[in-house]
Amino acid sequence: MERFSDLLRSFDLDKFGSGNHKISFEQMMALKKENKAMVVDVRTKQEYECVKLKFAVNIPTDEIPDRIHEIPMDQTVVLFCSSATRATIVYAYLLLMGYGDVKILNHTLGEVAEYFKPGYVQKNYTNLVDNR
DSSP: OHHHHHHHHHOSHHHHHHTTTEEOHHHHHHHHHTTOEEEEEOSOHHHHHHSOOTTSEEOOGGGHHHHGGGSOSSSEEEEEOSSSHHHHHHHHHHHHTTOSOEEEESSOHHHHHTTOOHHHHHHHTTTSOSOO
16 A cells, blocks of 8 residues: 555646646557557446457456556556546556556547548558458
């Protein structure tokens, strides 16, 4: 619990005011293109089945502790859910588990959908939908 208390103490205005815990869609996809990021969709399996994001690996929030070995420590980990609530919880958990570069995608599901227009996808993302 002391580690969690220390983490909470670090979540001050400087931490969240800087925005360093967030990442934009464009920044995330640039890191993916360079194989420097893993995007983790922490929505439930049911939510994922409704709207699959092929650039992300679906590991629901409640499965994170049992599947943490699937998340690399040597890459930026970008977390995504429908509204950032669960992503924020997993963000804190991964920091406690020793992950150094963890980000929360700074877009809602609706905002992410705006990026998937044919020309934009063809130009930027056709090679990034392989689930890794």
